[in-house]
Amino acid sequence: MKRRPEEDIALIAAFRRGDLKPLDKFYFTHRQQFVKWMENTFRLSSAEAIDIYQDAHGVLYKILVTDKLTENGSSLKTFVFGIGRNIALKKIIKRAKEEKALNEIARNGAQDNTADLTELQDIIMAIYEKLPEPCKSILRMYYFDEFSMQEIADELGYKSEDVAKNQKCRCLKTIRDKLLITR
Incomplete structure (x- = not known):
């Protein structure tokens, strides 16, 4: 088994003595690299x-x-990055399931087959129904009416397709945030 780097062993020893300064330093030393890695990889x-x-x-x-x-094992940096990777993957999988549920609603039709909707789809549909404008219109046009982002931008008077995409992302984030609250 691989032995941890000396600086990690010193950090663990300091922590056991009640000294949190090395842990704080470790946190700030690796944060920016971690953030960039998450942005680029995930x-x-x-x-x-x-x-x-x-x-x-x-x-x-x-x-x-x-x-x-223990003193044996990977470096603390590798350990924290691995934990972060697992958290990110769970988040991405959850997001994909929510997106899939939205697409299912769009395919099945919001009003036609409500008896066939799963519990998650019911929750998402209830959140969708309470969304303010322009979110409700953007999501309806994109998922139900199958408009392109350029058509949505033109219809709603946005400067560009990118502005409409950003607004759609904010609307989906609102749904995700509300889903977290209801669960």
Whole structure:
């Protein structure tokens, strides 16, 4: 088994003595690299990447508190990045399932087959129905009416297709955030 780097062993020892400064330094030393890695590898926003990094550090902290980390093993950086990777993958899978549910609603028709909708689709549809404009129109045009983003931009008077895409992303984020609250 591989031995941890000396600086990691010193950090663990300091933590066990109650000194959190090396852990704080470790956090800030690797945060920017982690955020860039998340943005490039998983196409996450900076805010999402920072949230994941904080969650990964929370896991590291819990492991340090329970004294389950030994001198043998990967570096703490590799450990935190691996935890972050797992968190990001779970987030992406969840997002894909939510997108799939929205697409299912669009394919089946919102009003026609409500008896066939799954529980998640019912929740998403209820959230959709309460959305303010222009979110409701953008999502209806994109998912139900199958407009292109350029057609949506033209219809709603946006300067470009990119503006319409950004607005659609914000609308989907609103749905995701509300889904997190309802679950």
